[in-house]
Amino acid sequence: MNDKRSSTLLALTAAALALPMASEPAKADPPDQKFTLGFKQSNYKEAPIAADQLGLGSPERYTIDVSHLKFKAPVSTDTELTTSVIRETMSGASPWYVAPGADGEALQVMSGATISEERTELGVDFRSYNSNSEVTLSGGYSSENDYESVSFGFSGAWRLNQNLTTLSYGANTSFDYIDPSDAKSFDRPEHETKKRAAAMVGLTQVATKTTLLSATVGFAMLDGYLSDPYKRAFVAGSTVRDSRPGQQEQINLNLSLRQFFEGPGGALHADYRYYTNNWEIDSHTLELSWYQNLGNDWQLTPTLRYYDQSAAAFYRPFYETTRTDGFYSSDYRLSDFSAVSGQLKLSKTFSAFRVDLSYENYKASGDHPGLLEYDLISLGLGYAFE
C-alpha cells in the first residue's frame, strides 16, 4: 500500500506546485496588472526679496503652477508602460546680477520685466519584470520657448539572496538645446547645447524584518553650455555674461535607512547624501521622515531636511577685478549656503482612491542676497482599476 499512498500524494503535490502562487510565494514588486491614474497639482511660490537686499527691479519672484498627470497600464503579465505629462506655468521676476551697495554690501538686481513662461514635459517608462530581475527603459522630452531637452535612460535590478539583497544599476543621458529669448538686445548667447551622461550603482539589503539599508554611488559628466543665459555678473563697474566652465564632473553618494517600528506603527526614513563636483562645490544633505499610520488608512508624514554646500571656486557675489580664467558667476545656487526645509504630508487611502495633501517651507541662508525661500503646496489624487 505504501506505493499507492505515496503516488497519490506525490501526484497531487506535483500538480499543486505548478500553480502560480504555490511556486512563486514572494515576488518583490511585480507589475500588479492594474491601471493606475495619478494627478498632482502643485503651487510653488518664492518669497519676495527683502527690501534691504534689493538693488533694482521687482522684489516679487517666481510663482510656478505644476500639473502632473501619470498613467500606468499593464502591457503583458510581466511588463507595464507608464506615461506622464507635466505642464508648468511660471511667472515673476528672477535674479539678474548682484551689485555692491554704498557700503560694499551685496544687493540683488532683479530682471526688469515680468517673465511669463510655460514648460511641457513628456515621459515614458517601459518596465519588464521577471522573478529575479527587472529592467526599465525610459525616454523623456521637455520643451519651453527657449529650451528643449531629450533624455534616455536604462535602469535595472537583480534580486539575490532570496530577495534580501537587491543590486540596482542605471545609466542615462540627455541632450539640451538652449536658445535664449531676446538674445540680441540683452547680450545673451544663442543656439547653445549641453550634454549629460550619468551612471549609478546601488545595493539594498533587508537587514531585519523591519530594517532596510541601502547605498548608492553615482557619477555624472556634463559638457557644453553650463552657464545661465539670463544671469550676469558685476565685474569692476560693469556687467558681463554669466560664464562657467564648459565641463563638469559630479560624484554623489547616498546612504539610506528604512526602519519600521511596530509599537507606534510608523516608519523612520533617514537619508544622507554627499555630493561633490570639480567646480569645488561639496554638499551634504540630511533628510529625516517619519511615516505615521493613524488608522482608518490615514497617514501623516513630517519631513525635515538640512542642506549645506560650499561655493564654486570661481563664484563671487560681485567681482572687483577681472579673472584670468574668464569665469564669472554670481548665481546664488553656486554660493556658500545652508538651507532648512520642513514638510508635512497627510494622505488617505480609500479602496481604489488615494488623496494626499502636502505643504513644504524651504529657507536658505548665507551671504548671497538672492537666496531662496519658498512655499510648496501639493494636492495629489490617485485611482487604481483593473
Add this chain to the structure above:
Amino acid sequence: MPSNNAKPPLHRAAFNAMGSRCEVQLYGPEATAKAVAARAVERVRALEAKYSRYRSDSVTSRINAAAGTGKAVEVDAETAALLDYAATLFEQSDGLFDITSGVLRKAWDFKAEQLPSEEQIAALVPLIGWAKVEWKSPFVRLPQAGMELDFGGYVKEYTADCVADLCRAAGIENGMVNLGGDIHVIGPHPDGTPWQVGIQHPREPDAAIARIPLARGAIATSGDYERYMVVNGTRYCHLLHPSTGRSLHPAFASVSVVAARCLIAGSFTTIALLKSPEDPDWLSEQGLPYLTTDQELRLGGSLETGVSEAEHANSYSPPQHSNGSPI
C-alpha cells in the same frame, strides 16, 4: 513609547464569498494587518469572479459557452495549472473526482427536496467525462454541447492557499485563513500556541464536533451535510457518482485531512468520501493525518483532537470564534 515586546494586535476580517462564511485573522501592526487583510479579501473576490459559474465573464463560463461549437478556448497559466490539477484528480481518484460532473446539478435540486427522474439523469450522464475533454495546454475544448467544467470542487481550497501565501509574502507570520472550513494556518499565535480549529459537526449546524490544534499548514473538511435532502427517510447528499449520476452514500458523515496545502487536504477529503462506499480504508493508507466522523457520529483517524469522544457525545460545544471556527 510602546514596548516592542507587546503582543501585536489581532486583526479580523469576516466576509461572505464563494458561497461560504470566510474569515482572515492576522497578527501585526494595525495598519499593515488591515491593508494585508483588504488585499486578501480582494484576492478571494478576484478568484471567485474568475471561476464563478454564475458570471458570464468568468473563465469557467467562457470555456462552457464554447462547448460543442468546435472552438478551443485559450486559458491563462493559472487556469492551465488548475486544469492539469483536475486531470491529476481524475486519475488519482480512478475517475470519481471529475470536474465535468457539475452538470448534474441541473437534475439534483437539493432545495426542492425532490429526487431527479431517470430521464433527467439519463440525459445528463452522457455529458460527463473528463476523458472526453480535449485539454492540451493552453487550449481546452469541450466537444459536446451542454458539457460543463466546474472548478467549485477545489478552487476554494486553492484560494485559501493563495491568500495565505499573499499574507506571508507581505510579512505576516502569525494568522489564519478560513474559507468556509477550508483553513490555511499562516503561523501560530504570537506566543507560539497553535490555533484551535473547530471541525463542523455534521448533524448540528454551528456546532463543532472536535477541535484540532494546528500551528501551521492546512486542514480541509468535507461531509455529506454540505448539501443534502432527505426523501422517504433516506439521506441523499451532494456527492454524486460521475458515471451513474446518482447520489453516493459515503461511509463517513465528515472527513478532515491535514496537509501542507489546503488544496491537497481538500483533494484527499473529497476523494476519501467518493471512494468510501467501496473502499472506506483508503484514507487510512494515504499517510496524511485525518479525522473521520462515521454515520453513527463516532470519531476515527490519526489526528489528536481537542475534544474527547465521551465529552462531545454529551455536549456539542460551539466553536470558539476567537480561535478560528470552521464557519
